[in-house]
Amino acid sequence: MTPPIEKSPLTEAAYYILLSLYEPMHGYGIMQNVKIMSSDRVNLGPGTLYGAINTLLEKGWIVSAGESDSRKKEYQITESGKKVVGYEIERLKELLANGRKVTGMTS
Amino acid sequence: MKHTTWRWISDYEKEEKWLNEMAAKGMSLYSFFFGKYTFEETEPGKYIYRIELLENLPTSPESVAYLRFLEDTGVVCVASVFRWVYLRKEAASGPFDLYTDIDSKIKRLSTMKNLWFTFVWLEFIVAAANLAAFIYGWLVVGQMAWLNLGCVVLLVILGLILLYFGLKPARKIKSLKREQLICE
Numbered sequence: 265m266t267p268p269i270e271k272s273p274l275t276e277a278a279y280y281i282l283l284s285l286y287e288p289m290h291g292y293g294i295m296q297n298v299k300i301m302s303s304d305r306v307n308l309g310p311g312t313l314y315g316a317i318n319t320l321l322e323k324g325w326i327v328s329a330g331e332s333d334s335r336k337k338e339y340q341i342t343e344s345g346k347k348v349v350g351y352e353i354e355r356l357k358e359l360l361a362n363g364r365k366v367t368g369m370t371s
Numbered sequence: 372m373k374h375t376t377w378r379w380i381s382d383y384e385k386e387e388k389w390l391n392e393m394a395a396k397g398m399s400l401y402s403f404f405f406g407k408y409t410f411e412e413t414e415p416g417k418y419i420y421r422i423e424l425l426e427n428l429p430t431s432p433e434s435v436a437y438l439r440f441l442e443d444t445g446v447v448c449v450a451s452v453f454r455w456v457y458l459r460k461e462a463a464s465g466p467f468d469l470y471t472d473i474d475s476k477i478k479r480l481s482t483m484k485n486l487w488f489t490f491v492w493l494e495f496i497v498a499a500a501n502l503a504a505f506i507y508g509w510l511v512v513g514q515m516a517w518l519n520l521g522c523v524v525l526l527v528i529l530g531l532i533l534l535y536f537g538l539k540p541a542r543k544i545k546s547l548k549r550e551q552l553i554c555e
Contacts, residue, residue: 275555292444310444311469336443
């Protein structure tokens, strides 16, 4: 049986977008934030980001939060979005624990 | 100073490469209309260009919202022809790739594949109608409709060229889907 979508693995882009939106933020802000959080490893393309934002809006995991001072559209995570992040963290914990157990690597 | 060049490039990847080479030399695309490229002189390498196929016409609400979003990230649309848009971003603000994961790359290539394949089908349907008219004239009326036959040949040749364009993204989608089995 496939798990419900809320418990399915998130893409790296979706995970980092959801994390960014614990604070209201506009598109460019998300791109910058993700870049900083991942120490320059993840560079979200604007096309990819736009598609992901629209899908997250459809799912109700984020909502529009009005416009910023510079009149850019802002978004924010919802309660169901936070729940999804919670499931993902549990899943990542399991991946990490198993990885460490098998390889013996601790850091 | 503005410079105008006429050119016809059928492959958008080659076109994009050429525009970036021009920009690297300090000739930045400023406007485009059916083969007429207008460049403005800027400092060399100021802009990076990308050519994108929108899912809807640039004037549709969906595309207006998307282009506005791009603008907020520093991407400016300098020209559009049908659903094709010419985008540029200042190179100083970092790399410019619209799509950075396999999912969205596949989606983008599918839009492109569908565009070409729609034209391929149209070509072949019109070619088949012309062929039918030729055969009808030949067998029933007893007259050779050479004009119809000429159309068939032209349409089939054009259809094969378009098929070639459509197969390029189709092949890329296939290899990306294989990669998707093991990574994001």
